[in-house]
Amino acid sequence: MELDIIHLKEIDSTNKYCYKLGKEGKRNLIVVSDVQTGGVGRLERKWYSDFGGLYFSILLDLKEFKNKCKNENIGKLNFLGSLSTIETLKYYSKDFGAYGIKFPNDVIVNVDNKDKKLSGILSEININYGFLVLGIGINVNNKINDEIKDIATSLKELEGREFDRFEILNRFIDNFKNNYFLNDDEVLKKYKKHSKTIGK
Ligand code: BTN
Numbered sequence: 001m002e003l004d005i006i007h008l009k010e011i012d013s014t015n016k017y018c019y020k021l022g023k024e025g026k027r028n029l030i031v032v033s034d035v036q037t038g039g040v041g042r043l044e045r046k047w048y049s050d051f052g053g054l055y056f057s058i059l060l061d062l063k064e065f066k067n068k069c070k071n072e073n074i075g076k077l078n079f080l081g082s083l084s085t086i087e088t089l090k091y092y093s094k095d096f097g098a099y100g101i102k103f104p105n106d107v108i109v110n111v112d113n114k115d116k117k118l119s120g121i122l123s124e125i126n127i128n129y130g131f132l133v134l135g136i137g138i139n140v141n142n143k144i145n146d147e148i149k150d151i152a153t154s155l156k157e158l159e160g161r162e163f164d165r166f167e168i169l170n171r172f173i174d175n176f177k178n179n180y181f182l183n184d185d186e187v188l189k190k191y192k193k194h195s196k197t198i199g200k
Contacts, residue, residue, distance in 0.1 A: 001028065001177055003028050003173060004030070005169075006032070008034070009035065010033060010035045010037060011036060011037070012036065012037050012038035014032065014036065014057040015122055015124060015133050016038075017031050018031050018057040018058075018133040018135070019126070022059050022131040027059060027060070027064070027131060028059065028060070028061060028064075029058070029059045030057070030058050030059075031057050032169060033049075033056070034051055035049060035051050036049030036055050037049075039055060040135075042120065047120065047122075048142075049142075050142045050143060050145070052140060052142035052143070052156075053138060053140050053141070053165075054137070054138040054140050054165045055135075055136075055137050055138075056136055056169065057133050057135040058136075059132075060077065061130065062125075062127075062130045062132055068180075068181070069180070069181070069183075072183060072184055073184055074132070077132055079188070079191045080134075080176060080179050081121045081123065082101045082104070082106070082119075082121055082191070083179055083190055083191050083194065084179050085121070085136060085172065086099060086101055087194075088168060088172040089118065089138070089168075092159060092163065092168070098110045098111070099118070100194055100195060100196030101191065101194045101195045101196065102115065102196055103195065103197045105121035106119065107119035107120075111153060115196070116151060116152055116153040117139075117151060118152075118153055118154070118155065119137060121134065121137075136172075138155070139155065140163050141162050
């Protein structure tokens with residue numbers, strides 16, 4: 001699977017932009033933006049998107065998914081997002097046991113006995129047009145807004161150094177491509193291994 005990358009300096013939301021491109025017939029794209037002026041989270045929450053974080057959306061073709069991953073459940077794509085994200089982030093961590101997935105798709109880290117959110121995923125599907133947008137936000141070097149500093153953290157805060165966002169993105173893409181071809185059971189097994197909430 002080839003994924004072309006579109007790099008923007010600023011956009012309201014990479015999910016919204018991908019959704020628009022999806023309706024125009026585009027597929028197999030990643031849109032990444034340095035800043036989002038209207039980043040959205042699940043349950044219509046706001047996603048703080050200041051410079052230094054990694055904000056991107058993947059535009060996937062559902063027909064292609066059905067062809068390549070026969071008999072697989074579309075819901076798998078959701079799990080692929082958080083699975084590939086945690087595999088990527090654990091690679092950079094000194095204390096990867098503290099990192100985990102909180103159902104359905106949050107990556108959380110236990111800091112001084114408190115879970116803080118490091119990454120979130122918003123997936124949006126359009127069945128009629130046959131595409132799915134998987135939007136991923138990772139707090140990398142961005143300063144955590146005061147309003148959420150008790151419940152959120154960044155990779156920089158956790159690991160005490162700055163990270164190259166595009167190195168992280170490329171590692172994510174490699175993990176995502178590998179996981180894409182796993183079957184439902186294999187994805188679920190890997191997901192559960194990282195989960196802090198399922199089967200615990
Ligand atoms: C959540 O945990 O509530 C989901 C957060 C998803 C944020 C990402 S950042 C890239 C993409 N564009 C958006 O507007 N939202 C997602």
